[in-house]
Amino acid sequence: MISTTVIIIGGGATGSGVLRDLSMRGIPAIMLEQGGLAYGTSSRFHGLLHSGARYAVNDNESAKECIEENMILRKIGKHCVELTEGFFVQTPEDDKEFAPKWLEGCKSAGIKTEEISLEEAFKLEPNLSRDISKVYKVPDSCIDGFRLVWQNAMSARKYGGDLYTYHKVIEIITESGKVKGVKALNKVTNEVVEFGCDYIVNASGSWAGEMVALSGLAPLPISPDRGTLIVFNHRFTSRVINRLHKSSDGDIFVPHGSVTILGTTSAEANAPDDKTPTSQEVKKLLDIGRVVFPYVDDYRILRAFAGTRPLYGAKGAGRSASRNFNIVNHTEEGLSGFVSIFGGKLTTYRLMAEKVSDVVADMAGVTAKCRTADEPIIQDVSEHTISKAKKYFPQGAVNIVVDRIGADFEEVLNNIENSNEKNELICECEMVTLSEIKYVAKDAASYYLNDIRLRTRLGMGTCQGTFCSLRAIAALENENIEMKLKPSDNIKNFLQERWNGLRPALWGGQLREAELTRAIYLSTLNFDGESYEA
């Protein structure tokens, strides 16, 4: 049995935020995640670091929280936040009465807005529809959810925290109304592992209700709501573009590194992991998106994906449900040491983590205060290191790689310098080199090629894994780095995961790409027939 003070269930933004906060306060904590890190909603959202302007009219409290946290995250999360800005654009389909209400709401929430001339707007974003009649600048920004979760986790490790991926909590152990520990199923080895603890933080997002039920308490009204998003192959906007109207489907375009994301929809989900987008949803998003970007049909869709929002409240509440977060201390229900946190937005994850860590610290009698708003999640890398790195990485990509790897970048660079290898470009679409892949692959939390993908963006670009999955697996084999599946299965698994998102948008350029993928893996490499011959 592994003992600690706090078990955190859920390896998403909230969970990793709590892990870091507690670890920084000196409280021993272990985070358990049922899949790879950020398996849940944190890897399936828009990528938007809200200014809060979207909630200015309907949910001013949320709006205020958003802008405050936005400013904090820009400071402490420089390596996972992309500093862009946002536009709110009024199209002919938008109610003109909305704008003044919105401006009022932003003002009262403390969100800076600035109207810019159409001429300037179109110069900055030439792909926008010329039918737009008003444009306002807001401090929206972009955040990479995977990186955020990983960086919080890495920072937590430095403070003594620990994490286990692919460990699904299957039992909550209690004794005389007190939490004693959990049992988790190690999904890689199929063994059951027992953890002992004094407190449990249930930060499992859409699964929060299930975790509460496991403890034997009355069920929580968490209704997962599914949102589908589309990923476009290239970055046709450098700014977040919002529709200036009452929040609705498909009204935000977000640049995300080399791609653009359009979302989202809202529908009651069947289950917490209902992550299958439909082609109907994709077509609907395109119809709405066309109003803002008239040539949207010419932009190649890489894939569609969906995630569930853990909404608190009655089923089917959809967009009218509150985006506020909630902390429930189950001590009041007779189980002491068990705290759930749910709801909220990724933008406010740090605040959520702070508040729930305060509750835990209080229960544990620890007086250390939260410092997460002050200390950067990872330290910057020196200019000197960056210029050295230009010799081994694609020149333009060094800063991206630093953001992706974080504080261990120096170590990675040293390893390359001391070896004779050529730091080969494995994923040409997303500029991922061998050193990055090796570094992530060696991490204890990485078991599958998919884990490497989430941290490095391998296979997330134009070819969706066509070339890089084989190259990555071959390179790992060469370096003797063990992964959990045998190589051909790892590749199949990886391509299958990509395929799930390709299917609902399988037309045009991406269908041609799929043909090339099949020509390579089936026709030349015979990965489908291989099993018949073994």
Add this chain to the structure above:
Amino acid sequence: MSSEHINPDKCIACTICQVHCPVAKVTPNFLGPRLIGPAYERFRFLDIAEEESLHYCANCKNCDISCPQGVSISTLNMVARCEYTEKNGGKLRDWVLSHGGFLADVFKYIPTWMKNFGMHNPATRILLDTIGISKKAPIPKFDKHFRLVYKKLKQPKLEKKIVFFPGCYVDDYDYSIGLDMIWIFNQAGYEVIVPEQFVCCGLPLVSNGFMKDAAKNAASNVSVIKEYQEKGIPIVTGCPSCALMFKKDVPEMFPEVVYDSYKGGVMDAQEFLMSCVERGELSFKEKISGKSIIYHSPCHLRAQGIGLPSIDLIEKLTGSKVQNAQAGCCGISGSYGFKKEKYQIGLEVGKELFDTIKSSNCEIVTTECGTCQAQIKHGTGQKAYHPVTVIRKLVENK
């Protein structure tokens, strides 16, 4: 299709462009068209992809020709290069090589012998070598300026009119091609107009990163083209690079300059002459055969998607058989092969063509592009003539 920027979406990363890139074939220092073009373009939208090997792209268009998806790879590369040049400043050497048209125009009243003395004496070549223009490069000798010759020319009064865009090679280095062109159009019943306002098509400016200068030239040239198009007078050019510039690069890089009825602006002169042959406007009574002729297709002609009209033109008009060398790129690629660090690459790229020409033992070598002609002479010792010149010489029995 249309979006406000050149869209890299069509690329499926198949590597066909890589296989056919003549520069990638001979040097591993060049990352290759696919990476430099559509792959890095996705990162240029983030303002971050600098790539040191960008300058290796020769803008030969072989990637465009071989891409089955129709990606405008060379345009993406050139736009990236221009952005790089704007950010970091252009080299003096590149300025000199690309502003040749401008410089020649400025110096057009200086006697030819003086210009050649100034340019081709060993001291000048060494000086040029220090700024990066290889002293071994086959820089063509100046000739009398074509526009001055044209001014003094008397053409027969003919009903049909045609506008001829000479291009810098004809203007500065070989006015006789211009005269041959006028001759053959006269034969087909067209009086040839060469508007004074035509300037360099801008291709060398683009290839060397001077986008703004190229834009000015494009705007200027296109307004002249528009004027004649509105009068119903066709515009042709005998140089495939100029033709490609007007047909493809101008609409892609400077869309604000073109208009609905632009339709590529110019036609390839040889293609137009073929249409004259088909309409019965052009023919010669005597058929001359017996001379062995080998033709080199300039890459920029192959990129126009009109096949190789010169072969048909020579065969139809003279009865001779023309062998198609079909041996790839000559290596000079406009101003590229003159550069010190690219000179050897140019020779290696062109080797297959030189060997093919030499082993063919053909009496006449022909190609439309002026710089291809210079490179072929340099690599084989044999002078190469413009197809229209070949036709004239055969018809006039020279």
Add this chain to the structure above:
Amino acid sequence: MRHSDVLVVGAGMAGLMAAVTAAKSGASVSVLSEGAGVISIGSGAVDFLGYVNGKKITDNPFNHLSELGEMHPYNIIGAENIKNAFASLVEISNANGYEIKMNEEGLNHTAISIAGTTKPTYICSESNNASRILKAKKILFAGVEYLKDSQPALAVKQAKQYKIFADAEINSALLKSPFGKTHRVLNCLDLARYVDKEEGFNWLKSELSKAAAGYDAVIIPPICGTINYTKHFKELQNLGFILVEAVSIPPGVGGYRLRHALINEAKKLNVKFIENCNVQRAVIENGKCKSVIALHNNIAGALETEYTADNFIIATGGIIGNGIASTPDKVYETIFNITIDSPVSVEERSDKNVFGSHLFARFGVKVNSKLQALDSKGSPLYDNVFFAGNTIAGYDFPTEKSGYGVACSTGYTAALSALASK
């Protein structure tokens, strides 16, 4: 000038095969192509039929054609045409510098890939024929330092799982690179081009001799040359072990060699090539195809050129070659705008399993035995238009392993049909 007896759209395997077949009997042939064709990056192995309904074929593939159903292009054109097409391809390739062979007993060869997987193929070069090493006792899988897609450790791990290699000892090694680290990581084609030169050939010979001591068989990536492949590979066979070239992902080198041979033959037969030519649509007059219209440079609004011919062969490469286009709502053939039946729901176009047999894989134009496109009643749409290759409906080349086999045999048959239609 812009009229030919036979006009071929597409210069991949199907288009080139159609062009040379038609030109051989004296017809004037033009080939309009947008790009250089996937053949230039393929492995060069010509697959006839490897699997039927998921089962591997271990005897003569001709015995299994009936299991493919009558809609399959092989059954539409018939075994005779397939045999003749393959014989013709072998002849052409051998006459133009790339030696390829069929198995003497009419069985599939076994090829081995750079990933260590094996696959059945019907016509391939001697170097790609790994059947020669199935009885070897000690096999070396060699890669080359700093060579892209040359990771023998994976190949060995993979190969060791096969029953056929159960009794063999398989090891991996890396040959020393002749260039060291380069700015652009070299691929197989780069090394193959280097081996074309004396200097490169000597490098390969020397490295192989060193590494192969004690081995019966050595497998390397496809780097034995391009234009000088045949000569150099012959010499490398005398080193005391069986040398095999693995089939590789793009650029596969073998395809480059094969294409070179076909283009050379086309050159000899005076086939006209119009490159970078984007055919937009066809002009139909009196129920026949009068011409196709090509857009210059693929720029909207540019000039168009009309190409007339007596007969047209459409070898536009299916989905990957843009011979078939798809939107969220429809799927159609791009030149004649023939609608292709597809389900209303996009999800139904594909199978859940990424390696499954998808509906879209069989998308294409339905044809009769002459390879003319059919209307809904089953009558030919246009008498003088014939289809070849991936644009034809009814087969799934990646799962069947039938890609170049269908392309080659339908290209050949389309040419015969075009020649017969006068």
